[in-house]
Amino acid sequence: MSDPGTTYRTREEIQHMRSTSDPITGYKHRLLDAGVVTEEDLKAIDKEAKRVIDEALATAKAIPEPDAAQLWDDVYVRGSEVPYLRGRVVEETHYYNKQ
Structure with missing residues (x-):
């Protein structure tokens, strides 16, 4: 986590x-001072970035969540698996299926 800074500043x-x-x-100001972009250009870039992010977020939310059991697939080379892996709590213990 980044330093919130609000506790001591x-x-x-x-x-x-x-x-x-x-x-x-600072970079934004340097670009503006150098005449490379205008304020309108930067607003258009921000608007496009937000559109792309919103589109990606909508796509990600539309994908169904994967089965949590898949998280344990291919952790070890077949035949070298430990009998089980314990999660954060005992109830999250995953026992490998011998196939």
């Missing part, structure tokens, strides 16, 4: 650092 300090030291914001 004020909101004003966080906002100041983001406005002056954020690499994405």
Whole structure:
């Protein structure tokens, strides 16, 4: 997890650092200052990125969840499996089927 920073920094300090030291914001300003892009270009890029993300999210949500038992497939080379693997709690213990 990233450092939330809110436990030992004020909101004003966080906002100041983001406005002056954020690499994405800094690059955006450099592109604008160099005349490489316009503010409208950046807005169009953001809009397109959000569209692509929303489309990918909708596609991912439409895919049915896989069977959790598949998580245990091909963990070991056949014939070298341990008899079982325990999960976070005893109830999550997975016993390998001998095939």
